[in-house]
Structure formats: structure tokens, C-alpha cells
Amino acid sequence: MAELVFFTGTMDSGKSTLALQTDHNYTARGRRGLIFTRGDRAGVARLSSRLGLEVHAREVLDDTDFWAEVHAERRAGHAVDHLVCDEAQFYSPRQVEQLARLVDETEIDVFAFGITTDFRTRLFPGSARLFELADRIEVLQVQSLCWCGARATHNARTVDGVMVTEGDQVVIGDTADDSDAGATGDTAYEVLCRRHHMRHMTAATARRRSTAAESLWP
Numbered sequence: 690m691a692e693l694v695f696f697t698g699t700m701d702s703g704k705s706t707l708a709l710q711t712d713h714n715y716t717a718r719g720r721r722g723l724i725f726t727r728g729d730r731a732g733v734a735r736l737s738s739r740l741g742l743e744v745h746a747r748e749v750l751d752d753t754d755f756w757a758e759v760h761a762e763r764r765a766g767h768a769v770d771h772l773v774c775d776e777a778q779f780y781s782p783r784q785v786e787q788l789a790r791l792v793d794e795t796e797i798d799v800f801a802f803g804i805t806t807d808f809r810t811r812l813f814p815g816s817a818r819l820f821e822l823a824d825r826i827e828v829l830q831v832q833s834l835c836w837c838g839a840r841a842t843h844n845a846r847t848v849d850g851v852m853v854t855e856g857d858q859v860v861i862g863d864t865a866d867d868s869d870a871g872a873t874g875d876t877a878y879e880v881l882c883r884r885h886h887m888r889h890m891t892a893a894t895a896r897r898r899s900t901a902a903e904s905l906w907p
């Protein structure tokens with residue numbers, strides 16, 4: 690029985706790596722899959738992992754119709770046994786419904802990978818529809834950590850090293866290590882635990898407060 694599975698987590702939790710591993714393992718057993726992505730940091734029509742793996746992928750656009758894509762492949766005589774769909778948070782609800790229809794009516798397995806919530810802790814439309822329709826939701830096992838050591842559960846956006854909660858929902862970018870904090874004109878992301886996201890306390894903020902406190906009581 691085919692399934693629509695949504696693998697989700699924070700940024701930097703191993704989603705793209707798992708997407709590549711999944712396609713590799715299914716292909717190794719003779720299954721033929723199509724790989725999709727949208728807005729990967731490596732560029733158009735690329736699926737990349739921070740581990741360094743990168744493959745060609747079909748870029749999902751606003752008018753991409755997964756039902757039409759799969760049936761065009763099959764009309765051309767190509768088997769399609771599974772779909773790997775990365776950055777699924779960026780897909781439209783209608784596109785998620787097309788994925789679910791492919792599972793139900795053509796017995797194709799669909800493995801979707803994407804972050805759960807945006808920089809304001811709100812669900813992306815694509816992620817929300819996947820939560821509503823998926824047969825299974827799998828939270829990534831790789832623990833990305835907040836600066837405090839707790840498991841990171843949410844994604845923060847920083848501009849010039851300062852956490853922001855206003856702006857466009859979609860801004861392609863990467864997590865920054867501490868050395869990048871405060872770079873001018875730089876939009877970056879940092880994974881935080883809920884407590885510190887709600888407090889707007891990034892690693893840089895925590896460090897600044899600690900330094901200020903030490904200056905009062907040297």
C-alpha cells in the first residue's frame with residue numbers, strides 16, 4: 690500500500706540528506722523515482738545536503754502539476770515508483786493534494802521533506818497541508834541543538850545578527866555559525882528551543898547579555 694510520508698523538523702536536521710538516502714536505497718532495489726525540490730540553497734533544480742551530496746532535481750514552480758508530471762513520464766514509457774519531494778514547505782496546498790492523489794490513485798510512494806514552521810513559529814501552507822493529509826509524519830531523529838543545549842524545535846531568522854519576527858515568509862538562506870553573527874546586511878537562520886525563540890534570545894544575544902552582566906559584577 691503506497692504512502693504519503695512527511696519527514697519534518699527544524700532547519701539543519703538532516704532532511705535533505707535523508708531525502709537523498711531514501712532515493713538511493715529505493716533506486717538500488719530497482720525502483721525508479723522522480724526527485725523534486727524548490728528553492729534549494731545550491732540553486733535551481735538542485736537538491737543539496739550540508740554533508741556535501743548534491744544531485745539534479747526537478748524544480749517545483751507555482752504551476753507545477755505533480756499529477757501531470759508523473760503521467761507524462763509514464764506516457765513516455767518511463768516507470769515511476771516513488772517521488773522524493775524536498776523543501777516541501779514551499780509547495781502549495783494544491784500541489785500537496787496532487788501528491789496525495791498520486792498515492793491513492795496510482796500507488797506511488799511519496800516521501801516529502803520540509804521544515805515545519807517559519808521564523809515566526811507559524812506553519813508554512815505546504816507543511817500545514819502535509820500535516821492534514823499525510824499517512825505518516827516522521828520527525829527527524831537528528832537532534833539539532835539550541836545554543837543552550839536543549840533540543841532545537843524552532844527556526845529563528847536574524848538580520849545583521851539580530852533576531853527578527855517581521856518580513857517575508859520565504860527568504861532562502863542558511864543557518865549561520867557564531868562567527869557569522871552580526872554580519873552586515875546578512876539574513877541568516879538559527880535553530881532555537883521554544884523557550885529561547887519566544888524570548889528572542891539567540892546565541893549572540895545570550896553572549897551579549899552575559900558580557901554585560903559580567904561587566905557589572907567583574
Ligand SMILES: Nc1ncnc2c1ncn2[C@@H]1O[C@H](COP(=O)(O)OP(=O)(O)O)[C@@H](O)[C@H]1O
Pocket residue numbers: 699700701702703704705706707737738739740831833
Ligand atoms: N561536517 C559534518 N560532519 C558530520 N555531519 C555533518 C557535517 N555537516 C553537517 N552535518 C550533518 O548534516 C545535518 C544537516 O543536513 P541537511 O540534510 O543539510 O539538513 P536539512 O536538509 O534538514 O537542513 C546536520 O544536522 C549534521 O548532522
Ligand SMILES: Cc1cn([C@H]2C[C@H](O)[C@@H](COP(=O)(O)O)O2)c(=O)[nH]c1=O
Pocket residue numbers: 699700701702704705728730803804806807808809844845846858859860861862863878
Ligand atoms: C525558517 C525559515 C526558513 N526559510 C528557508 C531557509 C532555507 O532556504 C529553507 C530551509 O532549508 P533547510 O534545508 O531546512 O535548511 O527555508 C524560509 O524561507 N523562511 C523561514 O521562515
